[in-house]
Amino acid sequence: MSKRVGLAAVLIGLLLLTAGQVLAASSWKPDQRQLFDIQLTTPFNLVRPVGLIELDLFDTSPEQIKTLKAKGARTACYINAGAWESWRPDADAYPKKLIGRAFSGWPNERWVDIRERDALGRILDKRLELCQRKGFDAVDFDNVDGYANQTGFPLNAKDQIAYNRWLADEARRYGLAVALRNSFELVPELVQDFDFLVAESCFSKNACEPLKAFREADKPVFVVEYTNIRRKMDRFCQDARELDVQLIFKTQSLNGKLHARCP
Numbered sequence: 051m052s053k054r055v056g057l058a059a060v061l062i063g064l065l066l067l068t069a070g071q072v073l074a075a076s077s078w079k080p081d082q083r084q085l086f087d088i089q090l091t092t093p094f095n096l097v098r099p100v101g102l103i104e105l106d107l108f109d110t111s112p113e114q115i116k117t118l119k120a121k122g123a124r125t126a127c128y129i130n131a132g133a134w135e136s137w138r139p140d141a142d143a144y145p146k147k148l149i150g151r152a153f154s155g156w157p158n159e160r161w162v163d164i165r166e167r168d169a170l171g172r173i174l175d176k177r178l179e180l181c182q183r184k185g186f187d188a189v190d191f192d193n194v195d196g197y198a199n200q201t202g203f204p205l206n207a208k209d210q211i212a213y214n215r216w217l218a219d220e221a222r223r224y225g226l227a228v229a230l231r232n233s234f235e236l237v238p239e240l241v242q243d244f245d246f247l248v249a250e251s252c253f254s255k256n257a258c259e260p261l262k263a264f265r266e267a268d269k270p271v272f273v274v275e276y277t278n279i280r281r282k283m284d285r286f287c288q289d290a291r292e293l294d295v296q297l298i299f300k301t302q303s304l305n306g307k308l309h310a311r312c313p
Contacts (some may be wrong), residue, residue: 079227080124080246082265082272085311086272086296088248088304090128095306099302102272104128104190104248107181108139115185124188126229127181131174132193133159143173147202150202153193161193161201164213174217178224188227190248191217195233211239218243234260253286253297261295269293275303278309287312 084101094105094287096114100123105114107127115125134149135141136158148166162170172220181189194217196203197210214233218240221228230237230244234252235258246269253275261271273295275286283299290297290312299309 075154080125080270081189082270082294084124084270086298087308088128088274088300089306090304093306095308096199098306098308102126102188105186107184107186110182110184110193119185125186126190126227127184127186128186129174129177129181129189129191130159130166130193131170131191132162132164132196134162135159140176145169151200154199155289161196161199161203163201163203164196164205165203167213167216171220174220178220178226181226182224186226188229188245189221190229190231191221192231194231195236198235207236211236214240215243234258237261237263241267241287244269246272249273249295251275253289254282258289258293258295261293264267265294273297274304275299283312284309 078103085099086102086308087098087100088104089095090104091105092109096118099121099242102124103118104126105128107129108264110127118125133153134144144162148169150163153161160258164170177282178189181213194214195210197205197207197224210233214230214236218228227245229246229248230240231248232250233240234249234257237247241263247261249258249261249271250273252261252273252279258273264271271293275297277284277299297312299311301307301309
């Protein structure tokens with residue numbers, strides 16, 4: 051065997067090994083029976099038993115991920131893919147032309163132009179690499195429904211579907227399972243592109259019907275409602291059982307406090 055042929059064989063072997071590692075890393079998918087929690091602000095509660103917990107990409111340390119994994123928990127990193135956040139360490143990486151109107155209710159966030167795929171890609175690529183390096187198993191991209199809001203850009207549903215599918219593809223390049231966040235009207239178009247769904251306040255908004263598509267595809271749905279009013283919680287839990295989705299009740303700040311979990 052010549053040196054050239056031998057080198058080629060080694061390179062091919064390394065490529066196959068790498069591909070196998072990525073496939074192994076991305077083969078995990080969440081299960082509807084895993085107890086879900088989401089915590090994005092301190093104080094965290096990482097002692098409470100969970101099967102899958104979503105945590106902020108930047109504010110969670112690799113050591114915390116290791117501790118959770120040692121307990122058998124899976125982890126998802128939170129990434130705001132549709133808005134610029136002024137306090138993030140990579141905030142200066144966003145070109146000014148990408149930053150649009152303020153996000154209603156969140157004064158330090160502004161929508162971004164999701165059509166600028168190259169510029170956003172460079173930023174999100176680094177975030178996904180960090181997510182993978184810290185040891186997360188999955189990613190949840192937030193604010194992926196800009197087309198339905200006043201962003202300052204002429205976005206439409208077609209733009210949003212293309213962007214969301216691109217996000218899912220990018221996540222899988224890093225071996226991460228990927229969640230669709232809200233975007234209820236686009237669920238029929240995107241259910242095949244995502245591994246699970248995280249929905250906020252859909253019962254209080256009477257907007258949970260589209261979630262059926264994920265359950266019919268045997269994909270998990272985790273719903274978060276922001277209330278601790280008992281009569282509402284009881285009614286929403288009944289609705290969640292009928293839809294076969296998991297429902298938890300949290301504070302709006304998404305810290306470590308858990309009001310309740312539907313039985």
